Amino acid sequence: MSAIQKNVESASESYSASFTKGHLALPPAKKYLVLTCMDARIDPAQAFGIELGDAHVIRNAGASAVDALRSIVISEQLLGTTEIVLVKHTGCGMLTFKNEDAFGIVEKNLGAEAVEELKKYSPEFLPFPELDKAVEEDVKFLKASKVVPDSVTISGWVYEVETGKTKRVV
Amino acid sequence: MSAIQKNVESASESYSASFTKGHLALPPAKKYLVLTCMDARIDPAQAFGIELGDAHVIRNAGASAVDALRSIVISEQLLGTTEIVLVKHTGCGMLTFKNEDAFGIVEKNLGAEAVEELKKYSPEFLPFPELDKAVEEDVKFLKASKVVPDSVTISGWVYEVETGKTKRVV
Numbered sequence: 001m002s003a004i005q006k007n008v009e010s011a012s013e014s015y016s017a018s019f020t021k022g023h024l025a026l027p028p029a030k031k032y033l034v035l036t037c038m039d040a041r042i043d044p045a046q047a048f049g050i051e052l053g054d055a056h057v058i059r060n061a062g063a064s065a066v067d068a069l070r071s072i073v074i075s076e077q078l079l080g081t082t083e084i085v086l087v088k089h090t091g092c093g094m095l096t097f098k099n100e101d102a103f104g105i106v107e108k109n110l111g112a113e114a115v116e117e118l119k120k121y122s123p124e125f126l127p128f129p130e131l132d133k134a135v136e137e138d139v140k141f142l143k144a145s146k147v148v149p150d151s152v153t154i155s156g157w158v159y160e161v162e163t164g165k166t167k168r169v170v
Numbered sequence: 171m172s173a174i175q176k177n178v179e180s181a182s183e184s185y186s187a188s189f190t191k192g193h194l195a196l197p198p199a200k201k202y203l204v205l206t207c208m209d210a211r212i213d214p215a216q217a218f219g220i221e222l223g224d225a226h227v228i229r230n231a232g233a234s235a236v237d238a239l240r241s242i243v244i245s246e247q248l249l250g251t252t253e254i255v256l257v258k259h260t261g262c263g264m265l266t267f268k269n270e271d272a273f274g275i276v277e278k279n280l281g282a283e284a285v286e287e288l289k290k291y292s293p294e295f296l297p298f299p300e301l302d303k304a305v306e307e308d309v310k311f312l313k314a315s316k317v318v319p320d321s322v323t324i325s326g327w328v329y330e331v332e333t334g335k336t337k338r339v340v
Contacts, residue, residue, distance in 0.1 A: 049181025
């Protein structure tokens, strides 16, 4: 067993020993979803004030709305959420490369077949050159999307990994 | 401003007031990623023992490996992670419907154009009928994938929303 796997087991033991939330329902109690980045420096529950059971939390590279669309639809159409809080962050890896660079790295490290397989599931890496603009564009995409009804409230934010602050953009 | 937006602002104020982790680096310090579900009843940091800065956390509906592939590649090929901890959970919404049911609901609520738009980005809802089997299949998919090198350590787990325990499956 790896050190990381051992760490999951010991965390499970201590977390479950004092666990008192086994009664929570499947649909989020506060009917919202948070979409943010997979970045290791973000703890959404603490930073954005999410109590256990209150909200879906979707995370992917760059907090991409396009990438999250399947999960967003399930959250809204099947589990009753009515509000989206989208949070990108300073120092994001997605600000540091271009789509073709990333495909170049995958091809060099893993070969042309790996690139082909990846493109089958995900045609683009979805990086962005400007942070605030990327938040605005993703909110715009969700507002324009027929998949997200107009009744859904959407806001866009930036989390600062340097200060722990979350600031509204749109 | 909505109550949920106000809650983000007040959480930001209190979180940033005692924030001391502004120095953390972009690549995850412990070089691993956790892939789990967006379910509101999961707090990955607490339940799986993830310290801030240590691991990427990817979350989507059902902890789908296929859906997460773009993020996984970025985590490994661009940010140096070498281990995947995949965690699905009891009581998952993805156990409760079929692909065609979900498309039927979207079509009824949002119309045929919404279905078409969604399919452009995500051809399937990716539900699964059996929990342990779904964990095994996703781990198998990642191990077989040319996109994930053989050197990457992969384990599959189930989190119990009733008890707070995380148990190894594969």
